[in-house]
Amino acid sequence: MKVLVINAGSSSLKYQLLDMDTEKVLAKGLAERIGIDGSNVTYQPADGDKITITEPLKDHKDALDIIIKEIADPKVGVIDSIKDIDAVGHRTVHGGETFTKSVVVDDNVVKKMEDVSDLAPLHNPANLTGIRAMQELLPGVPEVAVFDTAFHQTMPDYAYVYALPYELYTDKHIRKYGFHGTSHHFVAIEAAKILGKPLDELKLITCHLGNGSSIDAIQYGKSVDTSMGFTPLAGLEMGTRSGDVDPSILIYLENNGYTVEEVGDMINNKSGALGVSGVSSDFRDIEEEANKGNKRAILALDIFCYRIRTTIGAYVAAMDGVDAIIFTGGIGENSVTDRAKICSNMKYLGITLDKDKNRERGKAQIITTPDSRTKVLVIPTNEELMIARDTVELTEKK
Numbered sequence: 001m002k003v004l005v006i007n008a009g010s011s012s013l014k015y016q017l018l019d020m021d022t023e024k025v026l027a028k029g030l031a032e033r034i035g036i037d038g039s040n041v042t043y044q045p046a047d048g049d050k051i052t053i054t055e056p057l058k059d060h061k062d063a064l065d066i067i068i069k070e071i072a073d074p075k076v077g078v079i080d081s082i083k084d085i086d087a088v089g090h091r092t093v094h095g096g097e098t099f100t101k102s103v104v105v106d107d108n109v110v111k112k113m114e115d116v117s118d119l120a121p122l123h124n125p126a127n128l129t130g131i132r133a134m135q136e137l138l139p140g141v142p143e144v145a146v147f148d149t150a151f152h153q154t155m156p157d158y159a160y161v162y163a164l165p166y167e168l169y170t171d172k173h174i175r176k177y178g179f180h181g182t183s184h185h186f187v188a189i190e191a192a193k194i195l196g197k198p199l200d201e202l203k204l205i206t207c208h209l210g211n212g213s214s215i216d217a218i219q220y221g222k223s224v225d226t227s228m229g230f231t232p233l234a235g236l237e238m239g240t241r242s243g244d245v246d247p248s249i250l251i252y253l254e255n256n257g258y259t260v261e262e263v264g265d266m267i268n269n270k271s272g273a274l275g276v277s278g279v280s281s282d283f284r285d286i287e288e289e290a291n292k293g294n295k296r297a298i299l300a301l302d303i304f305c306y307r308i309r310t311t312i313g314a315y316v317a318a319m320d321g322v323d324a325i326i327f328t329g330g331i332g333e334n335s336v337t338d339r340a341k342i343c344s345n346m347k348y349l350g351i352t353l354d355k356d357k358n359r360e361r362g363k364a365q366i367i368t369t370p371d372s373r374t375k376v377l378v379i380p381t382n383e384e385l386m387i388a389r390d391t392v393e394l395t396e397k398k
């Protein structure tokens with residue numbers, strides 16, 4: 001079964017075509033600057049050279065039209081005909097409280113997605129554009145929407161209701177939703193395989209650390225708490241996002257000459273590791289500066305690792321224990337020093353990192369010594385594969 005996975009943003013679109021009999025990627029690429037001057041599509045077949053097509057793309061449909069033509073092109077394509085695409089899986093950011101799992105898209109689902117769009121005004125409309133474009137280009141081919149928030153819908157109310165007037169939850173749907181659910185779920189499933197135990201017998205803490213970062217407490221296969229909140233701004237220090245701050249700071253700033261827009265821009269785009277370090281939002285640059293002794297770069301990394309450690313501690317308390325901690329995402333998978341620093345003060349969990357294993361990159365494995373009571377794993381995330389797996393499961397059943 002061949003599944004096309006689409007991750008449509010407002011002006012870009014990532015895609016992968018997977019052969020789900022082998023779970024191998026046949027081709028992948030990216031459309032950029034959709035609706036803007038200088039747009040292009042890249043196409044990378046698994047066994048061929050990358051091709052860049054520079055053409056005006058007025059909308060997502062234009063981009064997807066080029067993509068499916070390349071995929072089925074007689075010379076560079078990886079399938080004989082677009083009819084060989086059996087199903088399409090869409091990464092979708094916000095499912096509100098409506099979507100607790102992935103669903104096959106129909107008119108009713110589109111309507112419900114529109115209803116929750118105000119919760120993710122930058123993302124959901126773009127995701128819907130991708131869905132509508134595929135309906136036109138591949139009529140009759142089943143589409144599945146996989147929601148970033150869905151995995152977290154198992155959280156108990158005391159974890160997701162904010163201590164605000166309760167009507168804000170009931171009338172305005174203001175609550176913790178959590179994000180990165182597809183990634184947290186994927187690495188939890190893979191961790192269970194490596195640990196040789198069923199997921200529903202494990203207490204796991206998954207740390208997705210990248211430009212955006214979040215941590216998830218997964219008890220017996222279910223998300224029971226997570227660090228992002230009503231929006232992906234909450235929780236940890238991120239590349240440019242502040243994570244949790246005392247909300248009164250924002251009121252204070254607005255009472256002292258800052259506009260709401262300026263404060264919003266500050267906490268989303270000028271804070272986090274960039275704001276503290278003054279160097280960059282990219283953790284490689286910050287680590288390089290920290291190694292040279294730059295105090296603010298060191299502080300940015302100290303804040304990052306400290307918050308991760310204390311959030312892990314909170315989730316150990318939430319689950320009354322933990323069997324394994326998993327690192328994933330660009331930083332989680334690659335930063336040897338951050339992993340070592342985060343795990344340095346975890347004697348209470350009986351964690352000792354295997355220094356050699358911790359230095360290896362890109363490999364899914366346990367990186368603690370065999371006598372460590374709590375295991376630590378690195379698992380490269382693969383949201384596209386997770387989306388494709390859900391797509392197969394739902395469309396095969398139909």
Ligand code: AMP
Binds near residue numbers: 209212239
């Ligand atoms: P992601 O959003 O998951 O693609 O992650 C991007 C982040 O991962 C950026 O901040 C990168 O600097 C960071 N990253 C990638 N490779 C490394 C590395 N070797 N060491 C530290 N950070 C890294």
